[in-house]
Amino acid sequence: xxxxxxxxxxxxxxxxxxxxxxxxxxxxxxxxxxxxxxxxxxxxxxxxxxxxxxxxxxxxxxxxxxxxxxxxxxxxxxxxxxxxxxxxxxxxxxxxxxxxxxxxxxxxxxx
Amino acid sequence: xxxxxxxxxxxxxxxxxxxxxxxxxxxxxxxxxxxxxxxxxxxxxxxxxxxxxxxxxxxxxxxxxxxxxxxxxxxxxxxxxxxxxxxxxxxxxxxxxxxxxxxxxxxxxxxxxxxxxxxxxxxxxxxxxxxxxxxxxxxxxxxxxxxxxxxxxxxxxxxxxxxxxxxxxxxxxxxxxxxxxxxxxxxxxxxxxxxxxxxxxxxxxxxxxxxxxxxxxxxxxxxxxxxxxxxxxxxxxxxxxxxxxxxxxxxxxxxxxxxxxxxxxxxxxxxxxxxxxxxxxxxxxxxxxxxxxxxxxxxxxxxxxxxxxxxxxxxxxxxxxxxxxxxxxxxxx
Numbered sequence: 001x002x003x004x005x006x007x008x009x010x011x012x013x014x015x016x017x018x019x020x021x022x023x024x025x026x027x028x029x030x031x032x033x034x035x036x037x038x039x040x041x042x043x044x045x046x047x048x049x050x051x052x053x054x055x056x057x058x059x060x061x062x063x064x065x066x067x068x069x070x071x072x073x074x075x076x077x078x079x080x081x082x083x084x085x086x087x088x089x090x091x092x093x094x095x096x097x098x099x100x101x102x103x104x105x106x107x108x109x110x111x
Numbered sequence: 112x113x114x115x116x117x118x119x120x121x122x123x124x125x126x127x128x129x130x131x132x133x134x135x136x137x138x139x140x141x142x143x144x145x146x147x148x149x150x151x152x153x154x155x156x157x158x159x160x161x162x163x164x165x166x167x168x169x170x171x172x173x174x175x176x177x178x179x180x181x182x183x184x185x186x187x188x189x190x191x192x193x194x195x196x197x198x199x200x201x202x203x204x205x206x207x208x209x210x211x212x213x214x215x216x217x218x219x220x221x222x223x224x225x226x227x228x229x230x231x232x233x234x235x236x237x238x239x240x241x242x243x244x245x246x247x248x249x250x251x252x253x254x255x256x257x258x259x260x261x262x263x264x265x266x267x268x269x270x271x272x273x274x275x276x277x278x279x280x281x282x283x284x285x286x287x288x289x290x291x292x293x294x295x296x297x298x299x300x301x302x303x304x305x306x307x308x309x310x311x312x313x314x315x316x317x318x319x320x321x322x323x324x325x326x327x328x329x330x331x332x333x334x335x336x337x338x339x340x341x342x343x344x345x346x347x348x349x350x351x352x353x354x355x356x357x358x359x360x361x362x363x364x365x366x367x368x369x370x371x372x373x374x375x376x377x378x379x380x381x382x383x384x385x386x387x388x389x390x391x392x393x394x395x396x397x398x399x400x401x402x403x404x405x406x407x408x409x410x411x412x413x414x415x416x417x418x419x420x421x422x423x424x425x426x427x428x429x430x431x432x433x434x435x436x437x438x439x440x441x442x443x444x
Contacts, residue, residue: 009359043313
């Protein structure tokens, strides 16, 4: 067995994640397919959202899959990087928002 | 890379073999139907030297279809039910017989397509073809790998995007790309890198919106064509260590429905010297069609073509991945 937890070639195993729990797997893929294909939002918009979530959540499989997907549907590298910055800005904002709790405590405790 | 080396590289790729994949889905062998499209590769000479070109066309190539071979093609089209004549290269305009051939072929071919890089039509020596195409209602099928200039230029060379946009504008002025004129301008999208093309309909929407909004130009249909792992593109895949991943991606995306609709079933590809192939890709790999040993247009009759086993190799995964790929774009919606 490989010594790595994440192996690039395992991305190809994604369609098999329903193994050992077929019904749940099928329902997941039905949902996944519906949620990521064009609806009110375009396939392109959804791919950029997925790429952003992938980078924020640091999933190497998803980053690989959705970078390729974005390239395939003509998203430019500048557009992809802008999307990643949305994720980064959200992450930063979420971190800074936690300071509210900290600031409240400081204000209560300090003379 | 020499052809033998290309074939060996394809045979040794880490993906499964194409013939085995067809056997798995009960589609081996693939056989021809009647010829409906005659595709002529009339010039390996080209004013460009694109990075993805499977023909490895360029300014230094000299191979050109002779008048004798053109005449035989006309005779065959005139005496058969072949509906479409598809002229490609290199740059077809660089063949000195093209003007004469279009005049003659437009009388006998139901549908006449020329695959042009467009940029060549900026050259004074070849500008006349804008008139010739318009006069004979030739369908112009032009490569434009991306709607973003830097992406397109990265594949086809600096300045090619601006040149193509300028010529599309001129063609639009003649009526190309507008409904009801009978003048068809289609564009071809090839991925600018080691990945597969996306949904054709979605990409067409992006192309149409962006090219019209930014440059005010129009076209009819976008064809998404998967880059074939041969010629210069194979060199690129190997040089950048993308070959195994790309072959694996093609094989993983194998689609039996796309395999059932491959273009080689009804297409006959004719080389500059008259030799016959199941497709332009086989032509570049020197894999001749199996037509009762009649491998040259000079001894060919359409009835010999039907029901013959199509010659395949691992590059064929390129036509069966995802939504499929052909010279008319995706084979499945």
